Amino acid sequence: MHTIIEPFRIKMTEALPITTRAHREKQLKAAHYNVFLLNAQDITIDMLTDSGTGAMSASQWAAMMIGDESYAGSLSWQKFEQTVREITGFTHIFPTHQGRAAERILAATRLKPGDIVPNNSHFDTTRANIEYVGAQALDLLTQQGQDLYSDKMFKGNMDIEALEKLIKSKRKNIPFCMITVTNNTGGGQPVSMANMKAIKAVLKKHNIPLVIDCCRYAENAYFIKQYEKGYADKSLLQIAREMFALADGTTMSAKKDGLANIGGFFACNSDEWADDFRNLLILTEGFPTYGGLAGRDLEAIAVGLKEALEFDYQHYRHATVQYMASRLIERKIPIVRPAGGHAVFLNAGGFCPHLSPADFPGIGVVNSLYVEGGIRCVELGSVMFGRVGKDGKEMPGPRELVRLAFPRRVYTQSHFDYVIEVLDTVWRKRQQIAPVRITKQAPFLRHFTAHFEEKKTAARRRIA
Numbered sequence: 001m002h003t004i005i006e007p008f009r010i011k012m013t014e015a016l017p018i019t020t021r022a023h024r025e026k027q028l029k030a031a032h033y034n035v036f037l038l039n040a041q042d043i044t045i046d047m048l049t050d051s052g053t054g055a056m057s058a059s060q061w062a063a064m065m066i067g068d069e070s071y072a073g074s075l076s077w078q079k080f081e082q083t084v085r086e087i088t089g090f091t092h093i094f095p096t097h098q099g100r101a102a103e104r105i106l107a108a109t110r111l112k113p114g115d116i117v118p119n120n121s122h123f124d125t126t127r128a129n130i131e132y133v134g135a136q137a138l139d140l141l142t143q144q145g146q147d148l149y150s151d152k153m154f155k156g157n158m159d160i161e162a163l164e165k166l167i168k169s170k171r172k173n174i175p176f177c178m179i180t181v182t183n184n185t186g187g188g189q190p191v192s193m194a195n196m197k198a199i200k201a202v203l204k205k206h207n208i209p210l211v212i213d214c215c216r217y218a219e220n221a222y223f224i225k226q227y228e229k230g231y232a233d234k235s236l237l238q239i240a241r242e243m244f245a246l247a248d249g250t251t252m253s254a255k256k257d258g259l260a261n262i263g264g265f266f267a268c269n270s271d272e273w274a275d276d277f278r279n280l281l282i283l284t285e286g287f288p289t290y291g292g293l294a295g296r297d298l299e300a301i302a303v304g305l306k307e308a309l310e311f312d313y314q315h316y317r318h319a320t321v322q323y324m325a326s327r328l329i330e331r332k333i334p335i336v337r338p339a340g341g342h343a344v345f346l347n348a349g350g351f352c353p354h355l356s357p358a359d360f361p362g363i364g365v366v367n368s369l370y371v372e373g374g375i376r377c378v379e380l381g382s383v384m385f386g387r388v389g390k391d392g393k394e395m396p397g398p399r400e401l402v403r404l405a406f407p408r409r410v411y412t413q414s415h416f417d418y419v420i421e422v423l424d425t426v427w428r429k430r431q432q433i434a435p436v437r438i439t440k441q442a443p444f445l446r447h448f449t450a451h452f453e454e455k456k457t458a459a460r461r462r463i464a
Contacts, residue, residue: 004315004316004319005316006316006409006412007310007312007313007315007316008057008409011058016044016045017040017041017042017043017044017374018044018374019042019044019374021371021372023042024042024370024371024374025371027039027042028367028370028371032439032440032450032451032452032453033363033367033436033451033452033453033454034363034447034449034450034451034452035048035366035367035370035376035377035378036048036378036447036448036449037449038370038376042374043370043374043375043376044373044374044375045373045374045375045376045411045415045418045419046375046376046407047343047375047376047377047403047404047405047406047407047419048376048377048378048405049378049405049407050256050342050343050405050406050407050408051215051253051255051256051405052098052255052260052261052262053255053261053405053407053408053410054259054260054261054407054408054409054410055407055408055409055410056259056260056261056300056304057259057303057304057307057409059303059307060259060260060299060300060303060304060307061300063296063299063300063302063303064296064297064299064300065296066299067294067295067296067297067298067299068295069294069295069296070295071287071290072287072289072290073289074289074290074295074298075295076295076296076298076299076302077095077289077290077295077298079298079299079302080093080095080298080299080301080302081093081289082302083301083302083305083306084265084267084302084305087237087240087241087244087305087306087309088214088240088241088244088250088267089241089244089245090244090249090250090267090268090269091268091269091274092267092268092269092270092271092273092274092277092278093265093266093267094265094266094267094274094277094278094281094288094291095263095264095265095288095289095290095291095292095293095298095301096263096264096265096266096281096285096291096292096293097262097263097264097285097291097292097293098253098254098255098262098263098264099125099213099215099251099252099253099254099255099256099264100125100126100129100253100264101264101284101285101291101292102251102252102253102264102265102266103125103126103129103130103213103251104129104132105266105277105280105281105284105285106129106211106249106251106266106277107129107130107132107133107135108133108280109273109276109277109280110175110176110273110276111130111133111134111135111175112133112134112135113133113134113135114134114135114136114173115134115135115136115173115174115175116135116136116138116166116170116173116174117130117135117136117137117138117174117175117176117177117178118138118139118140118158118163118166118174118177118178119137119138119139119140119158119177119178119179119180119213120139120140120141120145120156120157120158120179120180120183120186120191121139121141121145121156121180121183121184121185121186122137122139122178122180122185123180123184123185123213124384124385124445124447125445126178126180126213126251127385128444128445131444132444138166139185139398140158140159140162140163140166141156141157141158141159141183141186142155142157142158142159143159144157145157145183145186145189146186146398146399148187148334148336148337148347148350148399149334149336149337150337151337151338152338153190153192153223153227153338154189154190154191154192154195154223154227154228155183155186155187155189155190155338156180156181156182156183156186156189156190156191156220157191157192157195158179158191158195158199160195160198160199160202163177163199163202164202167202167206167208171206171208174208175208175209176208176209176210176211176248176249177199177203177208177209177210177211178210178211178212178213179191179196179199179210179211179212179213180212180213180215181196181212181213181214181216181217181220181243182216182219182220182223182340182341182342184215184216184342185380185385186336187336187340187343187345187401188216188219188321188336188339188340188341188342188343188345188403189336189338189340190219190220190223190224190227190340190341191220192224192228193224193228193231193239193242193243194228196243196246197246199246200246200247209248209249209270210246210247210248210249211247211248211249211250211251212243212244212246212247212249212250212251213250213251213252214243214244214250214251214252214257215252215253215255215256215257216256216257216341216342217240217243217244217252217257218236218240218257218308218309218314219257219308219314219317219318219341219342220243220341221236221239221240221243221309221314222236222311222314222315222318222341223341224239224243225239225311226318235309235311236309236310236311236314237309240309248268248269248270249266249267249268249269249270249273250266250267250268251264251265251266252264252265252266252267254301254304254305256342257304257305257308258301258304258305258308259300259303259304259305259307259308259408259409260297260300260301260304261300262293262297263293263297263298263300263301265291317341317342317406317408318339318341320406320413320416321339321340321341321342321343321344321406322339323413323416324339324344324404324416324419324420325337325338325339325344326339327420328344328346328420328423331423331424331427333346333351333423333424333427334346334347334350334351335347336401342405342406343403343404343405343406344403344404344406345380345401345402345403345404346365346401346402346403346404346423347399347400347401348361348362348364348365348379348381348400348401348402349361349381349399349400351365351402351427351430351433352364352365352430352433354431354433355433355435356435357381357382357386357394357396357397357400358382358394358396359435359436359455360379360381360382360383360435360436360437360438360452361381361400361433361435362379362380362381362382362383362400362401362402363379363381363383363436363452364433364434364435364436365379365402365426365433366378366379366402367436368426368433369402369422369423369426372422372425372426373418373419373421373422373425375404375419375422377402377403377404377405378402378403378405378447379401379402379403379447380397380399380401380402380403381396381397381399381400381401381402382394382396382397382400383397383438383446383447383450384397384447385397385398388441404419434454434455435454435455436452436453436454436455437452437453437455438450438451438452439451439452439453
């Protein structure tokens, strides 16, 4: 059959808040034009993130009921450890309350000022944790990956030539290299197995460890199975194991491809890394067999990590993203192509050619989608990835994107049809999207709490 159905039944429903335009305009103003500061009851379709926002399965809920809350060495921990080791093959496994905790401890124990961490593209918390300790997070995305509209597959790949050049000049400053799968910052684009093998070969020559940011490892494995030669007959688990076998360590937010609402982990093979990580984990997160999580959370993650590797689930999820992407392309709405694994990314720069990066077009698009239809999404542009220079002037980010992330197993086709309709409406009135300025910001991860206001210009017109 050509129709791809949801490979699950719905056993419980939750009412969606249906609000008026006047209500949304009032709430957005009260939230200082930052959708992160809106309350859930003011959102109709929430595509802010796919992190921890999914619906858990009956098997996950059942597993939570037998959660063992022993402080040390619980049965739930043993199940969690066994599952993570089965998938990743790593020797040392440490649960954390979420992925950024694993990133923070890794950065605190392995980095010092002046160090450089290359990656295909660092996401916001990874970059912030590296920079917080005085190190540099360096993106080495391929030229193909920087082309927003190319339909080539595996646009998340790292530039091998650039990596070799960096190592040649800065080897002593590189304690480890990272690769993010899939590449969230670059549009949810996958990394090929061939590229990961090439990265490993370069690093091995110089004795540099490789760390995988594996938040969406199962989605990346699906791309490899579907589009990389030699993997069509392999299971997603087999592909995942091959990916992890190339690495020396991994950080994970289980709120993505763990299909859980909270949790994460760090895993590695080095005894030295493990000792340092364990000591700081105990100080800041909890005993190493619970890492800030309840036993029931460990149970849910153990089940979710395996469910994410089910082919039918991944096939449905990717088809859903592709469904929206194809209909936006039909309408000439500029999006990152091909569709990523967990979201549709709008090119806000192309959406709003009348706005410069200094006008933060991504924030304008995000706020317009909320006012028009109660949809919440997120800017991945000069607010999230730009910065203030030493001269006090704004330095723009590499691109101006808006991400509409798909919570896992939450929305149905009619919801996505509604989102497409709202996007089409805003697209037709895009010239009315106003520029904004920042009025308040934090030194790190400013996009979470920043305050904005619309710039007063003679040409300013509100969407009506």
